[in-house]
Amino acid sequence: MDSDAQEEIASEPGRIVTLRPGQEFRFENDFSENGIVTLKLKSGHAEIFGTELASDPTYAFSGRKVAVYTWHGCTLEVRGKPTVDYIAEEAPMQSYLNVHLALEQLRTAAAEKGDAGPKVMIVGPEDVGKTSLCKILLNYAVKQGNKPIFVDIDPNEGSVSLPGTLSATAISRPIDVEEEFSASSATTGTSPLVYYYGYASALEKPKLYHALVERLAGVVNKKLDQVDVRSSGCIINTPRQFVDVDGYETLTHAIDQFGVNAILVLGHERLYSELTKRFPNGSGISIIKLAKSGGVVTRDKTYRKQLQMHKIKEYFYGTLKGELSPYSSLVSFTDVAVRMVGEGTLAPSSALPLGSERLLQETRLVKVEPGDILLHSILAVSNAPLPDTQTNLTPEQESSLVLGTNLAGFVYVSEVEEEKKKMTVLAPNPGRLPRRFLVMASLKWMED
Numbered sequence: 001m002d003s004d005a006q007e008e009i010a011s012e013p014g015r016i017v018t019l020r021p022g023q024e025f026r027f028e029n030d031f032s033e034n035g036i037v038t039l040k041l042k043s044g045h046a047e048i049f050g051t052e053l054a055s056d057p058t059y060a061f062s063g064r065k066v067a068v069y070t071w072h073g074c075t076l077e078v079r080g081k082p083t084v085d086y087i088a089e090e091a092p093m094q095s096y097l098n099v100h101l102a103l104e105q106l107r108t109a110a111a112e113k114g115d116a117g118p119k120v121m122i123v124g125p126e127d128v129g130k131t132s133l134c135k136i137l138l139n140y141a142v143k144q145g146n147k148p149i150f151v152d153i154d155p156n157e158g159s160v161s162l163p164g165t166l167s168a169t170a171i172s173r174p175i176d177v178e179e180e181f182s183a184s185s186a187t188t189g190t191s192p193l194v195y196y197y198g199y200a201s202a203l204e205k206p207k208l209y210h211a212l213v214e215r216l217a218g219v220v221n222k223k224l225d226q227v228d229v230r231s232s233g234c235i236i237n238t239p240r241q242f243v244d245v246d247g248y249e250t251l252t253h254a255i256d257q258f259g260v261n262a263i264l265v266l267g268h269e270r271l272y273s274e275l276t277k278r279f280p281n282g283s284g285i286s287i288i289k290l291a292k293s294g295g296v297v298t299r300d301k302t303y304r305k306q307l308q309m310h311k312i313k314e315y316f317y318g319t320l321k322g323e324l325s326p327y328s329s330l331v332s333f334t335d336v337a338v339r340m341v342g343e344g345t346l347a348p349s350s351a352l353p354l355g356s357e358r359l360l361q362e363t364r365l366v367k368v369e370p371g372d373i374l375l376h377s378i379l380a381v382s383n384a385p386l387p388d389t390q391t392n393l394t395p396e397q398e399s400s401l402v403l404g405t406n407l408a409g410f411v412y413v414s415e416v417e418e419e420k421k422k423m424t425v426l427a428p429n430p431g432r433l434p435r436r437f438l439v440m441a442s443l444k445w446m447e448d
């Protein structure tokens with residue numbers, strides 16, 4: 001623990017919370033320095049979304065909604081002032097464990113035959129615990145020596161990256177209870193494969209979404225051909241729009257692309273019934289209905305926005321546990337090509353940025369003349385290099401190259417000098433920004 005606020009909390013008397021087997025201690029706190037809550041395991045065993053707590057460290061949390069579950073009983077020491085905290089008698093952990101055990105049998109059978117392990121998709125409406133269930137199943141799988149791939153095709157939150165992205169990450173160690181899937185790879189040691197979609201909803205630009213899902217599934221399926229990960233399979237987190245009638249086509253497309261063979265439906269009877277009709281016994285896809293945990297918290301718009309801003313800050317400055325010092329550099333407008341993923345999320349078409357053409361197709365990027373419009377924007381840095389001056393790409397070729405190439409990361413535009421045709425960007429890594437395509441969407445941020 002290194003901040004003053006954390007030291008102050010450490011000097012406060014702790015509160016002892018004793019849990020009996022099967023109980024869950026749930027708490028929430030805000031993002032303020034005074035809101036930090038710390039936790040220490042004094043005795044017994046406890047886990048947070050499937051990651052076991054060790055007895056030595058003091059874990060610190062900020063702006064989180066946490067469940068500490070115990071299978072065999074434990075004692076915790078809690079410091080700080082959560083906004084909400086209580087002990088729950090019931091949690092659906094036994095049914096989640098049963099799913100894990102069934103998946104583990106499939107993995108063992110797959111390993112014996114040299115086959116691919118289970119490809120599991122988790123579907124359900126907003127705030128039903130999909131991401132939390134992904135964490136639990138990934139952690140339990142890792143604990144048994146597997147290396148599952150976590151695929152996140154919910155662009156709303158961007159769990160392992162920033163919002164607007166679709167990603168895949170190989171998970172080989174338990175997810176950090178404090179940092180979760182931090183977007184800052186320097187602290188987690190993971191380097192996810194990330195594609196940029198640029199919208200919060202999967203249904204906003206379905207054609208583009210389908211194209212990116214196809215691309216991501218292609219890479220994940222190829223990765224799952226490798227012997228060391230083949231039997232571990234993958235766990236796929238999905239957007240809430242998949243439960244809408246309008247979302248079925250997109251859902252079915254994703255199921256096909258990844259070759260999903262198990263779908264876990266969380267807290268949604270209608271979708272469960274629809275899926276059992278579409279994929280009856282013998283279809284090769286098992287549909288399993290699971291109850292939502294009573295602990296899952298509904299996150300309002302304000303909290304989600306705060307979470308988004310917090311994630312961006314973490315990307316550049318690191319977490320409570322692992323701070324980063326971002327690097328500023330001056331970039332000439334001539335060294336980058338800025339493109340925009342359509343006009344949808346930013347503003348009505350009448351307010352399109354100066355210099356951008358009208359969007360012709362969903363999968364076509366719009367050219368943006370660098371200038372004040374970029375100020376405070378978060379820009380995705382594509383791994384696609386700028387073509388040399390002799391190569392002339394058509395707009396379609398260029399869009400397909402940029403959207404089909406994964407991301408190197410993100411930069412933040414902190415200053416724009418229009419007359420000098422330069423801008424200052426903040427990046428988590430040192431060094432010059434390579435000559436790359438930069439993709440802009442609606443993400444804006446103000447350093448505080």
Ligand SMILES: Nc1ncnc2c1ncn2[C@@H]1O[C@H](COP(=O)(O)OP(=O)(O)OP(=O)(O)O)[C@@H](O)[C@H]1O
Pocket residue numbers: 024026027064065066067091124125126127128129130131132133154156157238239240293294295296297298299
């Ligand atoms: N048992 C629990 N006790 C307390 N908080 C919980 C519990 N399970 C989940 N949460 C919290 O509830 C919130 C919503 O959970 P989660 O992110 O898993 O839902 P989701 O279905 O993935 O949401 P989204 O609609 O964004 O896809 C999160 O902040 C999570 O930490």
